[in-house]
Amino acid sequence: MAQWRKSSHSESSTVQTDCVEVTAFIDAVGIRDSKAPTSDHLSVSRADFGVLVARVKQDVPER
Incomplete structure (x- = not known):
């Protein structure tokens, strides 16, 4: 079974954030x-x- 990980930057106790999880x-x-x-x-x-x-790290918009 895949182990999904969420960025620690997406954790917030006051605001529901939009985020994704990834797995290898x-x-x-x-x-x-x-x-x-x-x-x-x-x-x-x-x-x-x-x-x-x-691209995300550079904040490059989609083409």
């Missing part, structure tokens, strides 16, 4: 909505996940 699969990374953990998830390659994280 053998050849991919799973991403899901933390407020709907029983819903489906998105799987992306490790390389694409790395690009996504880099």
Whole structure:
């Protein structure tokens, strides 16, 4: 069973925040909505996940 992790930056006792959880699969990374953990998830390659994280850190808008 996958172990899902949520960013510590998304924790708040006063405000409900929008965040995702991630898990590592053998050849991919799973991403899901933390407020709907029983819903489906998105799987992306490790390389694409790395690009996504880099873009988020740089605050680069979608193309």
